[in-house]
Amino acid sequence: MSASNIADYGIIGPGSIGLLWAVKLRAAHSVALWGRSGPVGLSLEFMQGETISESFTFEPRGQAPGTALVTTKAYDTVRALDGAIKRWRQPPRAIVLFQNGVGSQDEVQQRFDHIPLLAVSTTEGANRTADGALVHAGSGLTRLGPLNASGAAWAEKIGADFCAAGFDTRLETDIRIALWEKLLINAGINAFTVLLDCPNGALLGHSFFEDRLPPLCYELAVVSQASGYPATAEIIEARIRTVAEKTAGNISSMLQDVRSGRPTEIDVINGAVVRAGIALGIATPVNRMLADAVAARTR
Numbered sequence: 001m002s003a004s005n006i007a008d009y010g011i012i013g014p015g016s017i018g019l020l021w022a023v024k025l026r027a028a029h030s031v032a033l034w035g036r037s038g039p040v041g042l043s044l045e046f047m048q049g050e051t052i053s054e055s056f057t058f059e060p061r062g063q064a065p066g067t068a069l070v071t072t073k074a075y076d077t078v079r080a081l082d083g084a085i086k087r088w089r090q091p092p093r094a095i096v097l098f099q100n101g102v103g104s105q106d107e108v109q110q111r112f113d114h115i116p117l118l119a120v121s122t123t124e125g126a127n128r129t130a131d132g133a134l135v136h137a138g139s140g141l142t143r144l145g146p147l148n149a150s151g152a153a154w155a156e157k158i159g160a161d162f163c164a165a166g167f168d169t170r171l172e173t174d175i176r177i178a179l180w181e182k183l184l185i186n187a188g189i190n191a192f193t194v195l196l197d198c199p200n201g202a203l204l205g206h207s208f209f210e211d212r213l214p215p216l217c218y219e220l221a222v223v224s225q226a227s228g229y230p231a232t233a234e235i236i237e238a239r240i241r242t243v244a245e246k247t248a249g250n251i252s253s254m255l256q257d258v259r260s261g262r263p264t265e266i267d268v269i270n271g272a273v274v275r276a277g278i279a280l281g282i283a284t285p286v287n288r289m290l291a292d293a294v295a296a297r298t299r
């Protein structure tokens, strides 16, 4: 901990992905955790071959961390950030958003554009077991980039810290392209796994999925092209099939949420495509069907 008692990194939303970053960053940095009602201390077992016990007990006493990593679900992001910032005497130097999908980043930017903002799109995988252990389910690529002009000054430093912590991190000049690229894949997998209640790989060859995938990819391509993120329907479909194959045994995060009775992030995935379609005058009936069906399943 620095003499000023300000943690280098503060994790707002210490769930699966937040704790993974907390555990890895702690080797070289002070890290504080912020839950729903303020700073939290907790013990957890970190399982990745070996088991390490970690405990976070730092009490920031109203001090913002140097950099806030917001690792809540998309639908909790603005409320969580608002709650944390109200308790802090000064804003953090920079905020990094980890949410999947698109939409929550704009909401944060509308409110906190005076603070340097960055976003991450990561294919690292983490989850918690029923007894609280953190499982690093898979390593991947973390793409990091600024959301506003002042965020650009922080990208290199934060990216270097992530790399040093063991995350394969790539700096992006337009992080929104990375967010869209991941959204396009999630849009073709997650909702289907909920409706068919199956692991990712079981989608391939299922008639419900196969009949709807080509028109879905056409909608995704038209909306993403019109939004300035070039992708053809063929490329999107090939990527979705490859990910479904490579993650065949995985239960998607959306299906895990539904099985646990939690809200899903459908609104920032297929729901975001529907909203973009409305704004652009493009019909998106397959995305709308998926968004409505998942919403009905979790209501």
Ligand SMILES: NC(=O)c1ccc[n+]([C@@H]2O[C@H](COP(=O)([O-])OP(=O)(O)OC[C@H]3O[C@@H](n4cnc5c(N)ncnc54)[C@H](OP(=O)(O)O)[C@@H]3O)[C@@H](O)[C@H]2O)c1
Pocket (backbone or CB within 6 Å): 012, 013, 014, 015, 016, 017, 018, 034, 035, 036, 037, 071, 072, 073, 074, 076, 079, 080, 081, 083, 098, 099, 100, 122, 123, 124, 125, 126, 127, 253, 265
């Ligand atoms: N897990 C992954 O492998 C992974 C990979 C890539 C991207 N992501 C993305 O990362 C984001 C987080 O995912 P996750 O799997 O880590 O979710 P998660 O395990 O549910 O963690 C979210 C955490 O946020 C906390 N939270 C909710 N409201 C809060 C508030 N107002 N103030 C402070 N904390 C609050 C939750 O607390 P409670 O437990 O009390 O609800 C929970 O600890 C999602 O957008 C997800 O799509 C996740």
